[in-house]
Amino acid sequence: MTVPVDTDPASLPEPQAEPTPEQASLDRAQVWSRLLLEVAGLPGLPGVYRYFDAKGDVLYVGKARDLKKRVSNYFQKTHGGTRIGQMISRIVRMETTVVRSEAEALLLENNLIKTLNPRFNILFRDDKSYPYLKIASHAFPRLAYYRGAVDRKHRYFGPYPNAWAVKESIQLLQKVFLLRTCEDSFFKHRTRPCLLYQIKRCSGPCVDLISGDDYQRSVLQAEQFLLGEQETVMQSLQAQMMDYAERMEYEHAAEIRNQISALSKVLHQQSVDTAVDKDVDVLAVKVQGGRACVNLAMVRGGRHLGDRAHFPVHVQDHVLAEEEQESTCVDLAQATEVRVLEAFLAQHYLGGVVPSLLVLSHPVDPALIAALSEHCEHKIQTLIQPREDRRAWLDMAITGADLALARLLSEEGSQQARTRALVEALDLALDPGDSSGEGSDPLAKLRIECFDISHTAGEATQASCVVYEQHRMQSSQYRRYNIKDITGGDDYAAMKQVLERRYGSAKPEHIPHVVLIDGGKGQVSIARQVFETLGLDLSIIVGVEKGEGRKVGLEELVFADGRPKLQLAPTSAALMLVAQIRDEAHRFAITGMRAKRASVRTGGSRLEDIPGVGPKRRAKLLQRFGGVRGVGSASMEELATVDGISRELAEEIYRALH
Missing domain, CATH: 3.40.1440.10 (GIY-YIG endonuclease)
Structure with missing residues (x-):
């Protein structure tokens, strides 16, 4: 209504x-x-x-x-x-x-x-989704790193604060429970155990070195471990070892003994009391210098998995809590911290996984917690003055927030200094008016776009454009351009094409203050021709020419409007910013070129994307032709000889890969 x-x-x-x-x-x-x-x-x-x-x-x-x-x-x-x-x-x-x-x-x-994205609201940018540890549904389930939407087909554990925490957990489970991590297609076609079996990180289910029942028992124990039931797992292993010993199967008993030893070592290394809590999120907030940090630490299955720092925007412009009648904060000095923490709780947990216990550095509105509980359909408790292990977790989270925010402020201060140095070096005139929500700092308006061309011997040519604005790289505005209809390896033609496509129909307000070209006089000359044709300002073109011996720090800036070359000192903050932007453009171009080259060499499509090709047919094709590249090189007649591949499907596969 x-x-x-x-x-x-x-x-x-x-x-x-x-x-x-x-x-x-x-x-x-x-x-x-x-x-x-x-x-x-x-x-x-x-x-x-x-x-x-x-x-x-x-x-x-x-x-x-x-x-x-x-x-x-x-x-x-x-x-x-x-x-x-x-x-x-x-x-x-x-x-x-x-x-x-x-x-x-x-x-x-x-x-x-x-x-x-209102200007006066605290906003936490959507980051990459949190990763999970997945135990896939299979007769011999595999451990896998997973990021994305979860379903009911498989078992998921997490979320984890970062990829490292997932991979460290997988390695731990491999060491203790000897579960496989290989792809199903690899698993199906093994005739002898792989290296992981040799180094005692897998039980070799691919070649029947473990029975299905024993493997499923190991999977169950791994799941119990991830759920924080370590004592149950330890008792189960000890009973299993004694059972083997009574039956005089001493070799198997020794294997279980080794598992118990590995698990004991892991539990000894854990700095938490696993008997107290299983799943807990610990949140600490710090506000300083107009910026804020919420540090989220995760405890899953009684194990502290690390933390992740989150930095909201619009903190300076947000509506202060003490101005609002319904504020729950008494101490006005903490008002902003409370508002930031409440914004994070709402934006992070709605639609996500919420543990039953949240340990917080600041008190928040009880109505917010009640609303979260109603939304996630289970009671959520908050703890503001924790003791013992929980106190240690919160102290670690607070320290992490302090360090992360100090690092951010230092980096931003450094970036602002670099921006100012480049503006002065290029003698740029920036409008001192409104700075699009970045306070009164006109330097935040400086927009730089940098272009780079990448290819391998003329194959899979791509141009990249990266953007620097508001004192940082704006990755959401990066663009790649597939270069077509040119002679392979012609970087000048590629640069001409990408500049025409980028600025041919651009509105005046969308033209950047600086266009960086990764190249010397030749590339700058091409850029000048394009800009003259389009009627654009030549003074914004700046080429980055490699110095003598192509040594880093000896680069020279080349201009399209007739100004003499400019060589900055190797320690110049302006040169550091130019190098940072150029290197990012090169990195972005290289990754795109490699992906395109791989797509070209494999026919531009994955087998899984072809209608009618499921896991079984894919496995047969890979086994028959030795890989995706071999499938892409096969003729329709050769494809049709594979069991389960009809003539019509062979034609479909051939068309998709060519």
Whole structure:
């Protein structure tokens, strides 16, 4: 249900090109009066509210258990020159949505924040999904690293804070329980055990060196271990060893003894009391210098798996908690930390896995925890003043947050210094106006795009474009361009094509301040020709020419507008930034070129993507032709000779790979 408010931007007075101060004041008074009338008509029900500026951009999204009470609070107080005052002065329109409960309000608020990216909301960028340890469904299940959506077909354990934690756990399980990690296709076609069996990291199920029942027992013990039931696993192994000994199967008993020894060593190395907790998340928040860090440490199955630091944006511009009537924080010095932590809890856990216990560095709104519990359908407890092991976990998380934030501030300070040095070296003029949410720092507006060409002997030519803005590389804006219809190895033609495609129809506001070209006079000359044809400013073209002997630090900057070459000192911060951007462009180009080359050499498609080719037929094709490349080289007649491959399917495979 949506409260009937004025949600149509067309209904607002059209702004004049050059309003006088008197006109602007009158227009603002009219907007303010209309907003106050809308606020007076709001219901006292739970819901979500959204504020918009004159451009239609969302300024802020918030939730409330009482919409009228919460929204009225913004318009009845005098906020002066605070950030909340700056936001309120820009509101020209609002929308509200009534929901049935606070849990629904929390869910809707979270979705809107992620979708709309309001300037005055704390936002945690979506990172890569957390990895899991997967035990695949199979007669002889394999251990696997997994990242993505989970299903009910397999068993998943986690999530883990990083890939290292998963791989370390897999190695541990291999050492103790001797479970396989090989692909099913590899498993099916083994005639003798692999190296992992020789080094006692696998029990050799591929060649029947272990029975199905014994292997399944090992899988069950591994699952119990991951669930934190280490004592149960130890007792099971000891009973198994004694059983073998009583039957005088001393070799098997010795193998189990070795497993017990390995497991005992692992448990001794763990710095946690596994009898207390199994799955716990520990969260610590730190705010300093306009930036914030939430450090999330994970305990799974009683094992501390490490932590991951998260850095939100819009911390400087967020609406301060102490300004809001329903704030749960008494100590104003901790208000921002609480708001950041609450934002993380909502954005991170909604739709994700939530353990039953959260150890927190700051108290949060109980209504938030209640809403999370309702959403995930199990009770969530929070602990603010932990003791013993939990205290140690929280202390480690707090230290991790402090170190991660200090490192971020140091890196950002260094990047800002590099940006400033490059602006001065190139004598760039930046507009000191609004800096797109980055405070009052005009250097944050500097946008650099860098191009690089990559190929191998003329094969799989690709151009890459990377972007530097707001003092950091913007990987979401990177682009690759497949170069077509040129002579293999012609880098000049490739550069001409990518620049024409990139800037041929670009709007003036989308042209960067600097276009870096990884190359010398020749590449810069090509860029100059393209820019002259397109009517673009030649002064923004900067070539990075390798120095004498191609030594790092001796690079020279080449300009397209006739300026003499510029050689920066090897220790120059400006040169460091140029090298950083150029190297990133080269890395991005190389990875794309390798992927394209592999695709070209294997026919541009994986066998699994071809309709009608399932795991069994894929395995037969690989066995018959020795690999994907061999399948791609086979004729239709040769493909049709494989058992299970009809003439029609052979034609389909051939077309897909050529």
